[in-house]
Amino acid sequence: MKILALAASNNKQSINKKLVTYAGSLIDGAEVEVLDINDYEMPIYSVDREEENGIPDLAHAFYKKIGDADALIISYAEHNGSFTAAYKNLYDWTSRIDMKVYQGKPMLMLAASPGPGGGANVLASAKTSAPYFGGEVVAALSFPSFHNHFDVQVGELTDSELQSQLLEGVRKLTS
Secondary structure (H helix, E strand, C coil): CEEEEEEECCCCCCHHHHHHHHHHHCCCCCEEEEECHHHHCCCCCCHHHHHHHCCCHHHHHHHHHHHHCCEEEEEECCECCECCHHHHHHHHHHHCCCCCCCCCEEEEEEEECCCCCCCHHHHHHHHHHHHHHCEEEEEEEEECCHHHHEECCCCEECCHHHHHHHHHHHHHHHC
């Protein structure tokens, strides 16, 4: 099984990248690729840019990465209650290739934040829209007050309830 894991954040110290990397490490026997969306930075999407220059090669490369995977793990950072600009732009460009960006893949959706909200707003939005864009959400989990529940030195969850929920989400993704 090939899993594509990514944080929907361009922060180099992203807690969502730490979480998605950890989640991927819990999957035995799978090939897990942790993607950095910084490698897919493109101009801000506009119809004018698309008409003048076409869809960037990086959008095609990202779409292919999704297509080559058997399942997806995405951990969403929340900026002002919504997707990060970096992820939204990548997603906007990729959706011009095919509105079914997720290509029918099963998805484990996560969101983490340092505050008590846990990225719940962006997670709800992502979960609601995923089926329209070809995603099959098997589980969606929020991780509030991240630094209180994740040991960044060791790279793992310290909260047993959150750990159980994550293990169940991983099980659903891989079964």
